[in-house]
Amino acid sequence: MSHQDYPELTDIAPEHEDASLQAPAPAQEPEGAVLELVERGHRLAMALPVFAWPCTIGRAATNDLVLTDPSIGPSHVRLHHPHAGHYEVEVLDSTNGVWHGRRHYQAGERFAWQPGQRLTLGRGVQLNLRSTAQPLAATQRWRPFSRSQGLLTGFALVLLVLLSAWTTWLGATETGALARQLPAILLWMLGGLLVWTLGWSMMGKLFTGVTGFWRHVGIASVGMVAMALLDVLLSVTGFAMSWPLLSRFASLASFTLMAVVIWFHLRAATLVSARTLALAVGGLLVLGIGAKLGLQWQTQKRLGDNLYMSTMLPPQWRLAPTTSVDQFMQGTDSMREQLQNRSQLEKDDDEEGDDSGLD
Template identity: 30%
Template sequence: MNRKPLAYIDVLDGDQARSSLAVYPDEDGSARLRIGRSFDCALNLDDAHLAAEHAELHIHAEPQATLTLLPSLNGAWQGLHHLRAGATLNWAADGVIQIGHTRLRLRHAAAPLAEELAPLQTSRQGLSSGLQMLLLLLAVGGLSAFEFWLGAEPDTPWSAHLRPLLMLGAAVSIWAALWALLTQLFQRRFPFQLHLRRTLLVLLGVTVLDGLLSAGAYIASSPWLMVPATLLPGLALAGLVVWQGRIALPKRRKMLNALVLSALATWLVFAWNAQEQRQYRWRPPYLATLLPPQLRAAPLRPVDALLKDAAALREPLAAKAKRDPQGNEISEED
């Protein structure tokens, strides 16, 4: 008669199980076994940092276990908490502990299964993945080349436009490769193309949205539209890190989200302080690229109103002129 395993103990390699030991219950519904390097141990591990009999594990009928550490030099780690020989710790289902250099995960039959994760990429009818990637590359490269062309001098040679495009391509490729290496470390696969596609999608979205916001600010004479345009790169980078992290670290989403939110809040604080001496916060003081006048939808203002607004800037500009870039007052001797 086949018995149902009470639990599995996974030996982890990254976030993936390198090997698993099925543990079957005794008559009372629980199970006991020893862990160590000795061949007498039910879970025999080839780890030089373990004692011959390193720990004794008692798996209960309910979804938890108790680990008692036997005499050893290294004890065990539960998260950031180090336990020495003689200590006893509660090991919850799906929890991870480290003994020596070996990370172990407990999967209990009585514990509810986690929800199935959404697929990283779905199969759709239509364009092949290679053609989609080519179109993304052309779109991002074309928009980037257009932006470089707008900001360049009229007599700039065409070869000068190629350099920033190559630098952008190298930066995007390195970013995707680093995330693929992180995924290889934790998930044992190297999805470079998937990371590259997500990076290009975010970059394309940022480029298009930034152009639309800038154009809207000019057409409607609404400078406040430049506020989200200024914040857009930082917000997009934070979103991209979270999106890429769903591939590389699917079981550490809460930790990754907390780190990204903390970094984003820190960036906002420093960015706010860095713009202390600017005339307007979170946006450039003027539009660097002007569209054709025919696209203006906002009503024209008379010249007298423009001169009146310019006169109102005299005192604030004079006050700013008396301070250095750090905001300190400039003495007359200086």
């Protein structure tokens, strides 16, 4: 067969194909939304993607989203998607209606529903709307209780036992007191730690669905060690450097550290933002410190909690220069005046109390 017997390629595959013979373009995915059923204000109980409109919600089995709460009507609401980016809610239930923000809608009413807003159906069933056209938030990193956190928790518990033994030994007034008192102190301490941790774990299960027991154990144990070390550091530093304010106001530092520990617990047990929790805990801390100082002044006429050198430490730890006898005697003059003023105030209070009891 000669070369001329073969047809040209252009005769078999023409240079320009017919448009009707080209592969059809892929169908564009319809714009939809995700209905999120929220429990207890934050916990996501269920998510339903919706691409067919309208969409009905209610207790009847014929609805697109079936809810079981008895305060929900058989067909409670119908969602419409008239055009891209807009959604409308048609209220069908005539008993409980729908709350949108602070406004309540009855049966037959329609209103616009924007993604990110929340609806309340019946006695508290909450729905969120999230459009599929919206970009997804960044994936949150999940940090389970790691091996390093376990080692830190174990080390904190051991250190807590040692600190309890050391403080018990410092406060012992007779031989053998450490062996008798330490077991009871450890029992109360570990029992309190367990009760505290279980309470936060139950709160985490309620609001996030996760107990986080060991995470709360770690937070509590590290916090207890930090508060114990802070108390010891302030007492020793105040004694060594002769700074009375450190020992008198050591409880305020412990209050502040306790507030930080509670903030970490709340971060693990709730889904509230860190800033909101910080503002709430900080406000309660300011109120608590103000109330404590006020009660302290009302009952004892002083702001400080502990008297200076109420706990004696070894004399070798003293770093402040020695005060001469003359300087010490001069300092007793102001002390004598303060004692006389306090004695007079107590005497006046007693006399006022006696007078108020007369008929």
